[in-house]
Amino acid sequence: AQSVTQLGSHVSVSEGALVLLRCNYSSSVPPYLFWYVQYPNQGLQLLLKYTSAATLVKGINGFEAEFKKSETSFHLTKPSAHMSDAAEYFCAVSDPGGYNKLIFGAGTRLAVHP
Amino acid sequence: DGGITQSPKYLFRKEGQNVTLSCEQNLNHDAMYWYRQDPGQGLRLIYYSQIVNDFQKGDIAEGYSVSREKKESFPLTVTSAQKNPTAFYLCASSKYGDGDTEAFFGQGTRLTVV
Numbered sequence: 001a002q003s004v005t006q007l008g009s010h011v012s013v014s015e016g017a018l019v020l021l022r023c024n025y026s027s028s029v030p031p032y033l034f035w036y037v038q039y040p041n042q043g044l045q046l047l048l049k050y051t052s053a054a055t056l057v058k059g060i061n062g063f064e065a066e067f068k069k070s071e072t073s074f075h076l077t078k079p080s081a082h083m084s085d086a087a088e089y090f091c092a093v094s095d096p097g098g099y100n101k102l103i104f105g106a107g108t109r110l111a112v113h114p
Numbered sequence: 115d116g117g118i119t120q121s122p123k124y125l126f127r128k129e130g131q132n133v134t135l136s137c138e139q140n141l142n143h144d145a146m147y148w149y150r151q152d153p154g155q156g157l158r159l160i161y162y163s164q165i166v167n168d169f170q171k172g173d174i175a176e177g178y179s180v181s182r183e184k185k186e187s188f189p190l191t192v193t194s195a196q197k198n199p200t201a202f203y204l205c206a207s208s209k210y211g212d213g214d215t216e217a218f219f220g221q222g223t224r225l226t227v228v
Contacts, residue, residue: 004156009154031213032213032214034216036219041202041221041224042221042222043118043204043206043219043220043221043222044157044204044206044217044219045219046216046217049214049216051214090156090157092157094213094214099145099162099164099213100145100147100208100211100213100214100215100217101159101162101172101213102147102157102159102217104149104156104157104158105156106154106155106156107154107156
């Protein structure tokens with residue numbers, strides 16, 4: 001069965017510091033991978049997705065993620081954190097042919113302090 | 115603007131009551147989904163529908179029911195059989211795809227049992 005593990009339920013960084021949010025997946029076939037962001041009491045917004053093209057994927061708001069098959073990872077990074085990046089981030093996986101059903105990780109809450 | 119509208123934003127249910135959460139989309143998407151979000155658990159799939167008049171159970175369908183009579187609408191009923199309904203409910207939609215298309219989310223409905 002597919003699963004997604006996000007290491008660290010809470011991450012805290014200083015403004016201007018590197019953001020690194022970790023995501024590992026398990027899947028029997030090469031998956032499609034997504035990162036979504038959620039602000040308090042709102043829905044989810046897509047940051048970026050991997051669909052077997054380039055392994056380094058660039059998304060919105062300066063975020064990017066690298067698909068590493070050997071490590072079954074899809075970590076999210078941003079070189080310089082901004083206060084507005086404070087939110088909850090979800091990694092998700094779907095199987096090819098899986099009708100876009102998403103399996104989500106538990107989420108990582110990112111805090112950015114001055 | 116195209117999007118997904120969920121209503122109401124907040125909903126209170128008494129013990130033993132059925133309540134219905136509304137989800138409407140004007141994105142002309144074929145597929146629609148209902149997810150439940152609990153703190154620290156990410157999102158879990160309740161039901162999904164690929165076409166009108168057809169829907170499938172997700173991972174946690176017990177105590178819930180849905181209908182898909184129109185392409186634009188996918189209401190979720192939380193029945194009295196759902197013993198722990200307090201949660202944040204998110205509706206999503208996507209184009210029909212092979213697992214690689216983006217899901218768009220509504221703003222959510224927060225359901226509380228009183």
